[in-house]
Amino acid sequence: MNAQKRYEIFARLREHMPEPTTELNWSTPFELLTAVLLSAQATDVGxxxxxxxxxxxANTPQGILDLGIDGLKEHIKTIGLYNTKAENLMKTCRILVDQFGGEVPQTRAALEALPGVGRKTANVILNTAFGQATIAVDTHIFRVSNRTRIAPGKNVVDVEQKLMRHVPKEFRKDAxxxxxxxxxxxCVARRPRCGSCVIEDLCEYPDKLDID
Incomplete structure (x- = not known):
């Protein structure tokens, strides 16, 4: 895929979705961090x-600590893997209080040092909470990047690096x-809705389906 085609793809996506954002509900960086930590193998709706x-x-690190582990689990027990997530969130809150004055750090290294926070989560926080031009590659982005050939890669880091290299700068923050x-x-997994896709003619997927 050439640069001109990539530019047109993102131009159309921008026209179709002028102000894209996460579907997780949040109002502070800590709320977003909490929601993203809870979202692994869970739906945004859940x-x-x-x-x-x-x-x-409780929407601050100290507030979560004050709830205690059992109180936290009671509020998130409807989410998959809630025991592990509760443990990680409590440990993260303790670090945030002790080392960062209760604030969410704005560097990748500091974020990735938090329990349960990997590269993808760090990228989400840096991008969505702090406006940095990072790209967090999840299963959807991995699939779309490979299927359309925007940025094909064998693993998420490979795809991320290619996206950062190939996505035009003006689109990178919202990509x-x-x-x-x-x-x-x-561009769903099993039966992509190619018939209603705004970039269908630019996509290089060879097995397109005429589905709206």
Missing amino acids: VNKATARLFPL HHWLILHGRYT
């Missing part, structure tokens, strides 16, 4: 239901959200 109960009671939403609702 996480939003849990955080709607949790955040009014993460455009690609994930496109993969979630149009």
